[in-house]
Amino acid sequence: MWRGDGKAVSPHAFKQLVERVEDRFSGYRQHDCMEFLEFLIDGLKEDCNRVKGKKPYVDRPESDGRTDSEVAVETAEQYLLRNDSDLDDLFVGFEKLTTRCPVCCRESVVFDPFMSV
Numbered sequence: 660m661w662r663g664d665g666k667a668v669s670p671h672a673f674k675q676l677v678e679r680v681e682d683r684f685s686g687y688r689q690h691d692c693m694e695f696l697e698f699l700i701d702g703l704k705e706d707c708n709r710v711k712g713k714k715p716y717v718d719r720p721e722s723d724g725r726t727d728s729e730v731a732v733e734t735a736e737q738y739l740l741r742n743d744s745d746l747d748d749l750f751v752g753f754e755k756l757t758t759r760c761p762v763c764c765r766e767s768v769v770f771d772p773f774m775s776v
Contacts, residue, residue, distance in 0.1 A: 696776045700750055704774075707744040714741040722768040727755065734770040742772075750774050 678685040681698060717737040722730050734753060742751070753770040760766075 693776060697774060700746055700776065701774065704742065704744050704746040704750075707746055709743040710741055717741065719769055722766070727768060730768060731755075731770050734772075738772055750776060 674684070677695075677699075680702075684690055684695065684698070717740055720730050720733040720737065731753060738751075738753075739747075751772055751774050754773050756769050756771055758767045758769075
């Protein structure tokens, strides 16, 4: 693998480095390539996060009669208070989850972030 300074990085050395950080990738057990990429991207996201220091606590916005777009925008704004990197822009999306109470039929809509390659 290319490093940028004209030297190559041994894939074996890279694997050993990853094993030291995350033992689920140690040995020669089979792991999903997607799981490995998401692990790498998540680590890079943390290193590249523009939010420094202690991250603020944020509540998950709920619909409470508001439109889906209002809740989605608020969720995205709150997400950016804790996670703000170019990798978030590329790999993070929001999933709409709807829950309906079978007794009172009240419906609650929330948006949860997910990361995917």
